[in-house]
Amino acid sequence: MAGADLLVRKNDSTIGGPYSLEGKTVCAVKGSTALREIGKPDYNTMTVESTKDTECVQQLLDKEIDAVTTDDAILMGCAAQRPDKLKVVGNPFTEEPYGIGMNKDDEALREAVTDALEAHDENGDHKRAYAATLGLSGSKYGGAPVVERY
Numbered sequence: 001m002a003g004a005d006l007l008v009r010k011n012d013s014t015i016g017g018p019y020s021l022e023g024k025t026v027c028a029v030k031g032s033t034a035l036r037e038i039g040k041p042d043y044n045t046m047t048v049e050s051t052k053d054t055e056c057v058q059q060l061l062d063k064e065i066d067a068v069t070t071d072d073a074i075l076m077g078c079a080a081q082r083p084d085k086l087k088v089v090g091n092p093f094t095e096e097p098y099g100i101g102m103n104k105d106d107e108a109l110r111e112a113v114t115d116a117l118e119a120h121d122e123n124g125d126h127k128r129a130y131a132a133t134l135g136l137s138g139s140k141y142g143g144a145p146v147v148e149r150y
Contacts, residue, residue, distance in 0.1 A: 001145070003092025004034035005072035007079060009060065010087050015067055017091035021045035024066035027056035034069040037094050053078065061085060071096050072139075079137035088137055098145075110150075117147050 006026070008015045015021060018037075022044045028035035030049040039047050048065055050056045056068040057078050068075065072092050079086045102109055120126045121144035130141045 002071040002096040004094040006089040007068040007075040018093045076134040076137040
């Protein structure tokens with residue numbers, strides 16, 4: 001499960017979540033769920049639309065905006081590339097389920113993927129992979145996702 005969160009400059013302690021954005025400017029990709037959500041009157045923020053997350057991140061680094069919003073997993077990847085300059089607030093304000101798509105009728109593939117996911121969780125690979133990627137953003141490992149068999 002992911003969720004829309006906020007990416008801010010590392011030294012910014014004024015933004016702790018979407019309700020602390022009053023009078024601030026937030027960038028998001030045009031047409032995204034995060035843009036639609038952060039544009040609601042409840043948050044009282046100004047929005048800037050972009051065609052790519054990387055454009056929003058550059059605007060943040062250039063101090064043209066105050067925050068970037070999209071799925072927290074994407075933001076953690078951005079923060080992991082610039083941990084000295086960026087951080088994820090860590091206060092998601094939507095729920096965005098992620099999954100693995102495959103042919104529902106391909107039972108052998110479903111079982112193989114599920115078995116592999118469970119094995120990687122049991123042997124610690126999932127936690128090590130997180131530490132080597134998204135964990136570089138400073139975010140904490142929250143455990144492996146529950147694998148649903150059907």
